[in-house]
Amino acid sequence: MKLLKPNWVSHDDFPIFSVDIHPDGKRFATGGQACVNCVRWSAGGLLASGGDDKVIMIWRYHGSGGSASFGGKPSVESWRCVSTLRCHEGDVLDLAWAPHSPWLASASVDNSIIIWDASNFPNIIAILKGHTGLVKGVTWDPVGKYLASQSDDKSLKVWSTTDWSETTSISDPFVECGGTTHVLRLSWSPDGQYLVSAHAMNGGGPTAQIIERGNWTYDKDFVGHRKAVTCVRFNSNIFQKKQGGSSKAREYCCLAIGSRDRALSVWLTSLKRPLMVINELFTHSVLDASWSPCGLRLAACSWDGTVAFMEFTQQELGRPLNPEEQSLVHGGFTVMEAPVLLNMKPPAPTTQSQPAQPVSNGFSPSVSSSPSPIKAPINKQIEMRTSDGRRRITPMFIPPPPDTVNSSESTDTTAAIKNTPTFSSTSQTKSSIVIEKRDDVVAPNVTTTTNMATPSTSAPGLTLKRRDPTTARPNHHHHHHHHHSRKPRLVNDKQGSIVFPALKPVGSLSHQAAHYAVTVTNNQNLAHLQVFRGTDSEPTWNLHLGYSAVALAASAAVIAVGLEDGSIHTFDPTKGSRPAPPLAPPAPLAKLHAVGNAVMVISCCGAVRVWEIGSTSKLIVSTSASHLAAFGGASTLVGSRTPRGPLSSLQEALNRTAGGIMPSPRPPHNGSSIVSYLEQQLLASKALGSQQEYIHWFMALISFLLTQDGLEKRLRIMLDDLMGPSHSTAAKSTWDPMILGIRKHKLLADALGVIGGHLRWQRLYLEYSEQLASLKS
Structure with a gap:
């Protein structure tokens, strides 16, 4: 050192x-x-x-x-x-x-x-x-x-x-403490398992208390300092080293502790004694400490107006693990508290049996993976006669065999594929395509608008694309300056195709990443991208893109811009070059995010794609999040899934009557407004005495609250009302066990069935399911 x-x-x-x-x-x-x-x-x-x-x-x-x-x-x-x-x-x-x-x-x-x-x-x-x-x-x-x-x-x-x-x-470890320190800087270990406090007392002596995560027990501490501990700082790295003659390397954390006794100590969680103690390092209290990102340098400051620096070797502290090694060590610590929840998965989103309509922007709604059998290839084509007597056969899309599905699909998708018959390209040597003749006469060289069925596959990434006639490539004699007149293409808005609202162009977008700032300004259907280094007033580089931008994401390694036509363009932040061709998600954008050299895209159909951007783009994750948004917005809460009743009939009649007088209500677009909308529908159903509609909107509200952060208290209020009072207060309570003729405990059991499908709420599920079971017994 x-x-x-x-x-x-x-x-x-x-x-x-x-x-x-x-x-x-x-x-x-x-x-x-x-x-x-x-x-x-x-x-x-x-x-x-x-x-x-x-x-x-x-x-x-x-x-x-x-x-x-x-x-x-x-x-x-x-x-x-x-x-x-x-x-x-x-x-x-x-x-x-x-x-x-x-x-x-x-x-x-x-x-x-x-x-x-x-x-x-x-x-x-x-x-x-x-x-x-x-x-x-x-x-x-x-x-x-x-x-x-x-x-x-x-x-x-x-x-x-x-x-x-x-x-x-x-509070127990701090009862004997006095307010003698200027600061009480506590710290959390980099693996998240331990929280170490500043000034605590044990047996009349000053300590730094160790608090275990989860159960928050505090039966261990760091002892040795003669006066109050003022600051604790964990090294952000996890270290590895062979110790005590062991042949296997051990992982551990490192921390520094400063005290009013003018001493600084360095501890390893694998040792019972401090690795190093420097007494009288300063002439007054130690007030703060900081580790370098490499993990081998330590800085400390004092009330005496001086700063000390220490440099360690890997032989002393150990070898710092890189992020991938840390994930291998601590990434598997998540334990299911109730294995029964593994059988309670949210229902897979269902698709309509009717043929999907071709859409004008080349996007076809992504079909979520489900356990349903994979359909055999389409074996029928359509033959027509043009007005000049020529035959015309409509081209048919033949989907690839199911064994080409990306291996990065979820476990459920993989299981569904294994349980379905596969079709080998070598199983048949002769074509089985049947040609259907029609007597219709069509004009030659004119594209028909007959609805074509999109083949259903178990891979959400396999979609049928068609060029919109209105956005077809212009003739070669068109001038380049006319390209801005192209209109953005729209997504099919049929029921079941949109899960998340698609992003719309705004005036400007900005993002701060690393040491540069990115701005995108939309003007005349063009997007002007500018990248600024530090606080420079002039951009490091800039360029124009052919459509308005709807989303912007940036990290230290990549800039991603989503355009109104649905494409994602990636750029190198320092050079402004394109590391990969434009990305093509299966539907218009709902969310765009960048971390490191990875770009995540959530489409409005619920498809989730993650690309790794290098010398080219590599799809590393392909899954669906549509089940998380089964009740994610107002647009998915109305339509054929809403039961018919007094409320829906009244609202439809009101909308028709006031259509020429009042403007159309704007659908809620953020979390708080959606909750307000759902609660309004719930109360209206109760006031009208509509049982089926009340159940529908109640489950919709529960499902939406499960997908939001910061609304657990509101969720508990709803569940507590269904649970009712405990045995000790039941006699004095005015709680009604029924609502609109429905038993509240039955409604609570249905709600717990939805909650059980979300692993992040497993503790809430166990808490209320156990209470409900004890009340029934």
């Missing part, structure tokens, strides 16, 4: 309250001069600072060099404040960026925690109130499911990011 205390890192002898190493490992930030209490880097290179002025400032790199303050030295780099966040009523003591979400958490002496929307500063996601003392530390679960905070009120609280409710509050 090497130790360095650079004398050129100084805040004019003022305390340095915080230190953080940049994600690229090439620079670090310190805070403390004047009123700054905390500095934290985001994964995208933004710097957040919070201080005694109750304000959080977001900084962005603005180029090399810069002006100097009066009497000071010139700056090497220029950083500009891009946003100022004001809502706290007291000093801001700690900050934390969410690992996988655009959130920033801030802790303050006003006893609150604020979750900021980093994608749209200064919007606030939530304000968490529950502490009764100064909140001095905050940290995110690396999975993104929880947020933990520690306060002077002698408690540590864990919050759920699903609905921002308090998951648990732990």
